[in-house]
Amino acid sequence: MSSFKKDVVSLLSETTEVPPEEIASRLEYPPDESLGDLAFPCHLLSKRLKKSPQAIASGLAEILLPKASIDRIAANGPYLNFFADPAILATEVVSSIISQAEDFGSSDEGRGKTIVIDFSSPNIAKPFGVGHLRTTVLGNALYHIFSKLGYKLVRVNHLGDWGTQFGKLITAFKLWGDEAHLEKDPIGELFDLYVEFHRRAETDPDLEEKAREEFKKLEGGEQETSELWRRFRDLSLQDFDRIYRLLGIEFDSYAGESFYNPYIDKTIEALKSAGLTRVSEDALIVDLEKYGMPPCLLKKRDEATLYATRDIAAAIYRYETYEFHKNLYVVGSAQRLHFQQVFKVLELMGYPWSKDCHHIELGWIKFEKGAMSTRKGNIVFLEDVLSKSVELVTSIIEEKNPTLENRDRVARQVGVGAVVFWDLSARRNKDINFSWEEALSFEGQTGPYLQYTHARLASVMRRYGEPLPAHPDLSLLSGAQEQKVIKLLSRFPEHLQRAAFDYEPYHLVSYLLELASVFNSFYQSQRILCEDSNLRSARVSLAEATRTVLKEGLRLLGMESPESM
Ligand code: ARG
Secondary structure, eight states: OOHHHHHHHHHHHHHHOOOHHHHHHHOBOOSSGGGOSEEEETHHHHHHHTSOHHHHHHHHHHHOOOOTTEEEEEEETTEEEEEEOHHHHHHHHHHHHHHHGGGTTOOOTTTTOEEEEEOOOOBTTSOOBGGGHHHHHHHHHHHHHHHHTTOEEEEEOOOBOOSHHHHHHHHHHHHHOOHHHHHHOHHHHHHHHHHHHHHHHTTOTHHHHHHHHHHHHHHTTOHHHHHHHHHHHHHHHHHHHHHHHHHTOOOSBOOOGGGGHHHHHHHHHHHHHTTOEEEETTEEEEOOGGGTOOOEEEEOTTOOBOHHHHHHHHHHHHHHHHOOSEEEEEEEGGGHHHHHHHHHHHHHTTOGGGGGEEEEEEOOEEETTEEOBGGGTBOOBHHHHHHHHHHHHHHHHHHHOTTOTTHHHHHHHHHHHHHHHHHHSSOTTSOEEOOHHHHTOOSSSSHHHHHHHHHHHHHHHHHHOSOOOSSOOGGGOOSHHHHHHHHHHHTHHHHHHHHHHTTOTHHHHHHHHHHHHHHHHHHHHSOSSOSSHHHHHHHHHHHHHHHHHHHHHHHHHTOOOOSOO
16 A cells, blocks of 8 residues: 555544544545545445535545645545645655566465466367467466465366367267378368368268267277377377467466366265266256256266366366365356356355356457357467467568567567457457457557557666666656656556456556556656756656556566567
8 A cells, every 4th residue: 555545544544433444445546636646435424424425525624634645635525535745656656666676566465375277278179269369368367467466376277178079089080080181280180070070960960979989988998099089189289389388378287177087986976975966868967956057967878977077076176186265267158157057066065165166257259250160160270360460560570670689579579469468458258359450450559559668668768878766856756747657657556456356457458558658648748868867867767667567567468578679
């Protein structure tokens, strides 16, 4: 908490006898800064004091004396507004960012707590499509944000590497597989086979039966089938790894669906002995009618296990292994019911931690002709999007800045950053429309714009060319635009906390855009490297503080910040 906020809280709390925590949680930011820097809504006191909020506000404005970092106090309708002392604010905010550097905004609220975060989790033997971009990028951003708040994170890639679809793939490969094509373009071959299977199965129902048999063999551990499956999995992982490296994303565990095979029997036994299962139409289910949900399917007629069974086993495994404080699933909203069922079953099994399991829902990425489907073969490969973006940036650099050092590296950082930022620039549960133009746009509210602002600041620092001033007089930063930048900088920690609380990196995205825009208007109208050496020292410090927060914010979103571009 800034000393300004602390001073406001203690002043109000002393006078009104409302506990400081309550005051702190009720303070608001006025919509317009000419109204003040913090506002207290007085209706909170009207019951107790039996007066109108307006009367309370003006009464308090008369008796309260500004002190310490509080410059002025004024009533405005039902609100009591506080103005911060500009010199104290500037000194405190800028010097603490400079001294804490990238640790500014860190906290230890998560100390000793583990969060398991299940994200990305693509399905093997399929191309990594744009459809998996959101879970991948958003999960990674949440990983960074919670880590910064002191939590220990376990990143799990719950690969879709088990299920009846592998029976289909194995059937298709045995019938029509092309060994040479598999060697050359593994995912292409597997994807073609998958599409082929569905095309032919429409007219040849025997295929489905064959696929069921193959999956049964796989679940029984039959050697030839298992070897094929293992090969498909290894080839897919190599493919995914390229994309993760490009995005700079890592995982702590690749325990996918197949990993839980050895735990399935135990899980089903536990469900049975808790009296939760019954047989319906030859399938083993947990009846959830009482809770307004369709039954949770555990085993099909042919004994094949299902997605939900594996998720129940996985959640139990995660609790036993990590004793998580939270267990998060960053997955599209299409799976809402699935997770509601799984969490309900865990609750019915008597696990108190079932309430700590959360589905972090994502909207769809939509394509012009509706949402995409792998089955019909219309899929946009994420790797294509990323490499097109990098190509585009390369050509822009060649045109505008041909002598740039590390051109390839910068093109990769900016090209990938553009796509990552595009994906994060809508609230997570909103559907977004995929269009090449938008995903690869570098104008306006985009990732490259933020990276460019950062590079511009880095260049100011290079031109300054000296170590940061040791004792700048930061009270000189009292201009309206400087104060705007400073106030925004001071709110970085709060925005982080909000992003974590709502599982919504978008809060951070819009914060960074605002910071860049406020800073850029300052930069356009005032010289940072000005004549007056005291003012220059103060402004350079402000520029460095802004650069630090921008860079750290981008890092949290999973983006890099080139020094020049
Ligand atoms: N593989 C699934 C898909 O691509 C997502 C898995 C999410 N995680 C989980 N534990 N169910 O749709």
